[in-house]
Amino acid sequence: MNPPGNEYIMGRTSQEYQRLRSQARVWEPVTRRLLGRLELRAGMSCLDVGCGPGEVMRVLGEIAGPTGRVAGLDVDGNLGREALGVLQATTPCRFTFTDGNVETLEEIPGAPFDVTYARITLVHVRDPIAVLRKMYAWTKPGGYIVVQEYDNCSLTVYPEWPGMVELEKVLGGVYAKAGRDQFLGRKLPTCFDEAGIGPPDGSEVASELGPFSQYGPMCKAVYSSLLPIALKTGITSGADSEAYFREVEKALSESKYTVLFPLLVGVWKRKPA
Numbered sequence: 001m002n003p004p005g006n007e008y009i010m011g012r013t014s015q016e017y018q019r020l021r022s023q024a025r026v027w028e029p030v031t032r033r034l035l036g037r038l039e040l041r042a043g044m045s046c047l048d049v050g051c052g053p054g055e056v057m058r059v060l061g062e063i064a065g066p067t068g069r070v071a072g073l074d075v076d077g078n079l080g081r082e083a084l085g086v087l088q089a090t091t092p093c094r095f096t097f098t099d100g101n102v103e104t105l106e107e108i109p110g111a112p113f114d115v116t117y118a119r120i121t122l123v124h125v126r127d128p129i130a131v132l133r134k135m136y137a138w139t140k141p142g143g144y145i146v147v148q149e150y151d152n153c154s155l156t157v158y159p160e161w162p163g164m165v166e167l168e169k170v171l172g173g174v175y176a177k178a179g180r181d182q183f184l185g186r187k188l189p190t191c192f193d194e195a196g197i198g199p200p201d202g203s204e205v206a207s208e209l210g211p212f213s214q215y216g217p218m219c220k221a222v223y224s225s226l227l228p229i230a231l232k233t234g235i236t237s238g239a240d241s242e243a244y245f246r247e248v249e250k251a252l253s254e255s256k257y258t259v260l261f262p263l264l265v266g267v268w269k270r271k272p273a
Contacts (some may be wrong), residue, residue, distance in 0.1 A: 008075070008124055009178045010225040017053060017079060019221040024055035025118075026218075027264055030206040031119065031148065032059060034266045037202065038144050041260055043067040049073055049102050049135060050121030054083025061093030062116065069094040071110050075101045102131055112140040121146040122191075123184050132195035142273035144195065145203050146222035148266040151185030155262045157219075162271060163247030167223055167238055172234035174226045185265030200267035208261040211242075215259035220248045 010016050012130050042065040048057045051072030061070045070093055072081040077099030084097040098108055102124050116135040122128040139145050152171070157164050173184045174195070184191075208215070223244060230236045251257050 006234065007122050007178075009174055009180065009229055010222075011228060012076060012079075013225070015221065016225045019218070020052050021055065021223060022218060022221070026208055027119070027148075027206075028055065028059065029130065030204070030264060030266070031056060031120050034146070034148070034204050034268070035059070037204070038146070038268060038270075039113075040064075040115065040144075045110060045140075046070045046111070046115040046117065047108065047113040047135075047138060048072050049116065049118040049131070050124070051080060051083065051097070052076070053079060054087050055085065055093060056086055056117065056119055061087060061091045061095060064093050065091045066094075069096070069110065071095075071108070071113070072097045073100060073102060073105070073108060075099075077172065086097055090195065093211075102134065103127065105134075108138060111138040113138055114140055114143040115146060117145070117146045120148055122147065123180050123182075126179070128184070128191055129195045132191060132197060136269075136271065139271045141271055143271050144268050145271065146268040147188055147265070148264055149185045149188060150182070151263040151265055152182040153186070153263060154232065154260050157212070157251075158260070159256070161247070161251060161257055163219075163244050163251065166236065166244040167219060167246075169228045169240075170223055170226050170236050173233075174229050175234050177229070177235065185263055188265055189266045192267065197269050200269050202268055204266045206264050206266075208257060208259075211255070212257035212259055213255060214242045216248060216252055216257070219259065220245070227258065233257050 040063050044059040044064050051057050053072045057070050057072050080097045087095045116139045125131050135145050
């Protein structure tokens with residue numbers, strides 16, 4: 001049984017929401033550095049497509065300031081509204097949220113924007129090219145379209161870790177069953193070109209390297225979020241998943257492994273004025 005192509009394959013659980021927040025903390029310095037390379041300013045308008053728990057909305061709001069505005073768009077309305085409430089109470093900027101699916105939405109309140117942004121969003125849609133076209137249409141002349149996506153080519157644990165085989169089996173298997181591309185990051189320039197945007201003006205590629213004690217729990221969290229589909233579709237078994245969790249706990253106690261994260265590939269384009 002294949003999971004429907006328009007479902008979020010990581011699930012909608014409190015554990016997944018916490019994983020998203022942890023992931024956002026890891027990548028916040030990289031996203032700030034990328035945005036710092038653009039000519040952004042106070043008072044600008046921004047759209048975060050697939051905003052999730054609103055962590056990038058917060059970063060954009062800090063840049064746009066009290067006179068700026070930041071809109072979030074996400075198919076998970078509960079998560080987005082929760083994020084909106086926190087942002088409005090903590091960050092001096094004008095925030096809004098739209099509960100909707102970017103693949104079916106033709107217009108969004110507040111468009112066009114000075115910045116349209118998406119991080120680890122295109123991998124969860126059926127037609128990334130169509131979404132890029134929408135984002136570009138929602139971008140003001142002279143504004144920026146900015147995208148960051150994973151490329152899983154670098155995900156590894158050193159020295160050789162027995163649990164890696166199971167993690168790769170579930171990650172690759174679920175992505176394939178759902179029609180997702182785990183190597184989308186390297187293809188972003190081609191995607192921009194196919195969407196009619198043209199070659200990106202710039203790019204940045206980053207990863208993280210750290211002890212298993214720091215990043216092993218995130219490997220466990222990714223696996224846990226994918227596990228329901230993996231079990232339902234026969235990609236893995238209950239016995240194999242239990243063995244994986246034992247390997248995680250063992251690695252956490254041994255303190256000898258290092259985790260290399262997937263690449264996070266960022267590209268941007270300035271729309272001609």
